[in-house]
Amino acid sequence: MQVRKFNSHQLILFKPLKPNWRNLYFTFLCTIFTLLGAFFVGSDSGLVCQKISPNQGSCELIQSPFWIKVKQKFKLSDLREAKIKKSDKADGQTGKYSYHIVLLIKNTEVPLNFSEGTNEDINATLNKVVTRINQYIATPEIKKLNILQNQFSSWLLGSIPLFAFNIVFIVCEIYEAGSNCIFDRDTNYFRLTRKKWLRCIDVIEYPLGKISEVEIEICDYAMGQSHRITLKLDSGQLVPLTQDYYSDDYQEIVSNVRKFLNLS
Known part of the structure; x- marks a missing residue:
């Protein structure tokens, strides 16, 4: 906190709004992990074929692991059929089998890197393909024939709720709470206002005569100690002037508050 005004009539303390780097760092990590997930899922995958005559043509099987697009070319006449294949083992948690598409190229089964799963919607999609x-x-x-699945876009679309949450989180929590405390001898009251960036958290008012002590609260962390100024009322209630603890030295400010309130 800082002293904004100090004379015989008023003492004003305030803590300005500051960026909350911890929350910004958390939001940044969420965004990075989302983009990395889309990166490692891959981009386009599928099957593209061009027919010149009933028995002539070419095909490309596109597989895209880790963003690297791999194309496997083969003759259209080598493509025998497509079918849905059941996994050899059931899922350990659900007990259900998964299904995926395989292409029979000559006499070899080649998996088509397309959506796979156990629910009816995914199986219906596989059947259509x-x-x-x-x-x-x-x-x-x-x-x-052009069958492509853009897994990168699908991942990003599925991540829209997370991006929306990040935006709301940034708007609401980008700044640490600020405080403004006015000790006024003319009204014989003190008024504490705590604010966030877009909203007022709370407003507290008490007569100056109810303040019996001004203390520094200490919070021990692994990295050291942090402090905040707290008013103690004659009822025993503690009123902290800030929500969080900080590494600042408040001895001089506490001395000025005690002097203004005529506290020994």
Whole structure:
């Protein structure tokens, strides 16, 4: 806290609003982890085929682990069918089996890096993809097949609630609470106002005669000690002038408050 005004009629103490670096650091980490998650999930993945004639054409199987796009090219005539395959083992927690798409290229089963899961919505999506691929193989009139899943965008879209929470958190908690305390001999009252950036937390008023002591509260941390100024009322109630503890030395301020209140 700082002394804004000190004379025979008024003593005004205030603590200005300051950025809360701890909250900003937390929000920054959440954002970084979200972007890293999208990075490691990958970008586009799927199957793209171009048919020249019923038995001629080319295909590209796109797999994108860790953001590196890998394309596997093969002849359209080598693509036999697509099917849904059940996992060999059930999930250890849910006990359910997962399903994924595999392509039969010549005589080899190659997984298609597409959504996989156990719920009905995902399985319905897989069925549609498999049906579309098999229809393309069986229908000469369909010249092009383009099945892509942008996992990067899906991850980011799924992270919108987290980004929204981060924005609200920054708006509400970007600043530490500020305080303004006025000791006024003309009104014989003191008034304490605590504020955040966009709102007033609380307002406290008491007659000056009810203040029996001015103390420095100490809080021990692993890194050392922090302090805050606290008024002790004749009822025994403690009124801290700030919400948090700080490393500042408040001895001189406490001395000035005691002098203003004629406390020994």
